[in-house]
Amino acid sequence: MPGPGNSKFHIEGINMQEDPAVDSYSPGESRETKILVSRCLTGYPCSHDGKGRLNKKIRRMVDTGAAVPVCPEQLAGLPSPREAAEIEGAGGAAVLDGEGRALARTGKDLSGAFVAGAQKTLQIARQHGCLKAVLKARSPSCGRGQIYDGSFSGRLKGGSGVTAALLMRTGIEVVTDEEI
Numbered sequence: 173m174p175g176p177g178n179s180k181f182h183i184e185g186i187n188m189q190e191d192p193a194v195d196s197y198s199p200g201e202s203r204e205t206k207i208l209v210s211r212c213l214t215g216y217p218c219s220h221d222g223k224g225r226l227n228k229k230i231r232r233m234v235d236t237g238a239a240v241p242v243c244p245e246q247l248a249g250l251p252s253p254r255e256a257a258e259i260e261g262a263g264g265a266a267v268l269d270g271e272g273r274a275l276a277r278t279g280k281d282l283s284g285a286f287v288a289g290a291q292k293t294l295q296i297a298r299q300h301g302c303l304k305a306v307l308k309a310r311s312p313s314c315g316r317g318q319i320y321d322g323s324f325s326g327r328l329k330g331g332s333g334v335t336a337a338l339l340m341r342t343g344i345e346v347v348t349d350e351e352i
């Protein structure tokens with residue numbers, strides 16, 4: 173479900189769905205705005221199941237230097253593969269505020285790791301001057317607007333992952349890989 177103003181994601185006037193300038197971008201060119209992206213979208217196997225989630229458009233953005241890949245859960249020191257996690261409560265914003273929890277399927281509380289990963293991701297975003305991010309949909313770290321509901325049953329609820337919530341809280345525009 174596209175969020176407000178996010179049905180198409182524009183970068184410096186570029187429409188990534190249609191603008192040929194994206195494909196003609198050459199490595200080494202300077203670019204005013206770098207985009208933060210979920211690392212698993214480059215195909216890197218950092219997801220909880222030990223696999224990547226390749227999105228060729230995202231991979232190309234990274235390969236050409238237009239985007240910076242990060243995996244918040246990996247930055248938090250969590251291994252891959254790892255237990256699946258979901259957010260209990262009102263979403264990632266609540267976890268940031270200590271009012272919700274990120275829980276592994278076994279019930280292990282991963283809230284501290286998820287918040288640490290979000291903070292490290294924000295630090296990287298700031299180092300690269302990222303004002304926008306394309307993150308993996310529905311992830312308990314990276315999802316925006318919709319995440320799994322904490323029951324590990326495949327049901328969804330409104331809300332964002334912990335990292336997405338922190339980035340948005342600091343003014344970074346976040347869209348999902350399904351919106352570009």
Ligand code: SF4
Pocket residue numbers: 210211212213218219220242243244245246308311313314
């Ligand atoms: S934390 Fe984000 S980048 Fe890392 S595997 Fe999950 S969705 Fe991908």
